[in-house]
Amino acid sequence: xxxxxxxxxxxxxxxxxxxxxxxxxxxxxxxxxxxxxxxxxxxxxxxxxxxxxxxxxxxxxxxxxxxxxxxxxxxxxxxxxxxxxxxxxxxxxxxxxxxxxxxxxxxxxxxxxxxxxxxxxxxxxxxxxxxxxxxxxxxxxxxxxxxxxxxxxxxxxxxxxxxxxxxxxxxxxxxxxxxxxxxxxxxxxxxxxxxxxxxxxxxxxxxxxxxxxxxxxxxxxxxxxxxxxxxxxxxxxxxxxxxx
Amino acid sequence: xxxxxxxxxxxxxxxxxxxxxxxxxxxxxxxxxxxxxxxxxxxxxxxxxxxxxxxxxxxxxxxxxxxxxxxxxxxxxxxxxxxxxxxxxxxxxxxxxxxxxxxxxxxxxxxxxxxxxxxxxxxxxxxxxxxxxxxxxxxxxxxxxxxxxxxxxxxxxxxxxxxxxxxxxxxxxxxxxxxxxxxxxxxxxxxxxxxxxxxxxxxxxxxxxxxxxxxxxxxxxxxxxxxxxxxxxxxxxxxxxxxx
Numbered sequence: 001x002x003x004x005x006x007x008x009x010x011x012x013x014x015x016x017x018x019x020x021x022x023x024x025x026x027x028x029x030x031x032x033x034x035x036x037x038x039x040x041x042x043x044x045x046x047x048x049x050x051x052x053x054x055x056x057x058x059x060x061x062x063x064x065x066x067x068x069x070x071x072x073x074x075x076x077x078x079x080x081x082x083x084x085x086x087x088x089x090x091x092x093x094x095x096x097x098x099x100x101x102x103x104x105x106x107x108x109x110x111x112x113x114x115x116x117x118x119x120x121x122x123x124x125x126x127x128x129x130x131x132x133x134x135x136x137x138x139x140x141x142x143x144x145x146x147x148x149x150x151x152x153x154x155x156x157x158x159x160x161x162x163x164x165x166x167x168x169x170x171x172x173x174x175x176x177x178x179x180x181x182x183x184x185x186x187x188x189x190x191x192x193x194x195x196x197x198x199x200x201x202x203x204x205x206x207x208x209x210x211x212x213x214x215x216x217x218x219x220x221x222x223x224x225x226x227x228x229x230x231x232x233x234x235x236x237x238x239x240x241x242x243x244x
Numbered sequence: 245x246x247x248x249x250x251x252x253x254x255x256x257x258x259x260x261x262x263x264x265x266x267x268x269x270x271x272x273x274x275x276x277x278x279x280x281x282x283x284x285x286x287x288x289x290x291x292x293x294x295x296x297x298x299x300x301x302x303x304x305x306x307x308x309x310x311x312x313x314x315x316x317x318x319x320x321x322x323x324x325x326x327x328x329x330x331x332x333x334x335x336x337x338x339x340x341x342x343x344x345x346x347x348x349x350x351x352x353x354x355x356x357x358x359x360x361x362x363x364x365x366x367x368x369x370x371x372x373x374x375x376x377x378x379x380x381x382x383x384x385x386x387x388x389x390x391x392x393x394x395x396x397x398x399x400x401x402x403x404x405x406x407x408x409x410x411x412x413x414x415x416x417x418x419x420x421x422x423x424x425x426x427x428x429x430x431x432x433x434x435x436x437x438x439x440x441x442x443x444x445x446x447x448x449x450x451x452x453x454x455x456x457x458x459x460x461x462x463x464x465x466x467x468x469x470x471x472x473x474x475x476x477x478x479x480x481x482x483x484x485x486x487x488x
Contacts, residue, residue: 116360120475120478123471123474123475124471124474124475124478125469126469126470126471127465127467127468127469127471127474128467128468128469129467129468129469130469152471152472152473153471153472154469154470154471157469157470187485188485188486221371221485223371223372223373224371224372224373224488226370226398226401227367227368227370227371227396227397227398228396228397229396230367230368230371230481231364231367231368231477231481233475233477233478234364234368234477234478234480234481235481236478237474237475237478237479237481237482238481238482238485241431241432241465241482241485241486242432242485242486244468
């Protein structure tokens with residue numbers, strides 16, 4: 001049974017302001033909830049689930065507050081068009097104090113504001129084994145329900161930091177900074193790297209000039225057609241598949 | 245000035261049924277309208293535009309019915325969150341009677357239903373110079389306003405056909421059929437091709453077994469991480485960047 005005030009509370013977590021105040025966010029569906037149940041990055045505070053999900057999964061929920069609800073109640077609290085059996089209220093990740101960039105590849109996102117694109121980029125990073133993403137402060141909110149869902153569980157594995165990007169990049173003197181550009185090295189002819197920062201810019205405006213000035217290696221994805229640009233996530237996927 | 249019945253008519257073109265009946269669709273914004281004004285694929289029937297757009301572009305609108313409207317009227321008929329100066333009512337493309345597959349690369353989409361993904365795939369095809377896409381009948385509608393907008397103008401250059409995919413692929417005995425699969429040739433080690441059908445499957449279900457049975461060459465995108473799958477458009481972009 002779901003109390004009225006509980007329902008209201010969960011609904012209010014759709015707003016960034018409330019998520020920030022409470023230090024929690026929500027994730028939905030058996031797949032992503034399973035990722036968080038087995039993740040060491042954070043912990044689930046409450047689970048709201050249908051009886052059949054609870055029957056199948058209660059053994060994996062040790063210690064988590066488990067509330068059995070019916071489909072009508074799930075519909076009320078779900079942010080999805082098609083609610084999917086279980087909703088978790090999860091504690092936000094601990095902010096790491098230091099970002100390590102030596103000896104590994106990091107993805108750097110500037111002003112990616114579309115939640116779907118942002119989530120897809122997290123998923124791509126995870127696919128290629130990239131464990132950390134550094135974002136400009138004006139990027140989408142990691143805890144936005146649309147971002148959480150579109151990562152398809154990768155959010156539980158990839159670390160993400162918000163920072164003043166131009167300032168931060170200026171301090172990264174030990175590692176190369178790579179970025180997609182119209183005139184640069186052909187990505188299909190590039191050698192693999194195992195260290196570096198790969199910058200992906202805003203969907204329509206690209207990379208800002210203050211960040212672009214700091215780029216060491218410009219990368220071009222050759223195209224034959226007339227399309228002006230590729231979607232940011234697609235460009236990232238292509239670059240990573242060639243150089244990682 | 246925009247008449248009430250005109251406004252209602254344009255709003256109704258958000259529905260597939262009405263678009264099919266009328267044989268028209270809408271596209272919005274200076275960039276995509278400019279693509280259609282210079283395209284030989286179809287023609288614009290009416291343009292609804294703000295005074296400043298008309299002043300700058302009326303010379304390129306030869307023969308097209310041009311209606312000057314104000315911002316409030318544009319807001320009423322626009323399908324965009326942020327209306328963008330001009331809306332065009334456009335005649336649907338002529339259906340070509342025959343699809344040629346020899347000597348070229350075609351993209352084949354099975355059950356891509358998300359309009360944003362569908363549009364992004366059209367844009368990717370255009371980027372890599374692929375001029376035709378064959379889709380299963382249950383794919384998104386090419387003329388859905390969200391699809392039109394997310395192609396960013398590529399819709400004016402790429403030809404798209406709907407068909408019963410398994411039946412049609414069975415008839416394509418002269419060209420190789422490629423598809424992404426978990427166990428296949430490593431995409432980063434593949435040779436370039438200049439002929440073939442590249443199949444991209446549904447976002448969550450992948451390629452159906454009846455289509456998968458017809459695939460000649462299975463392609464794998466190697467990943468290091470734990471993400472289960474890549475977004476369909478990202479996978480398509482990666483495959484095309486390696487083999488086209």
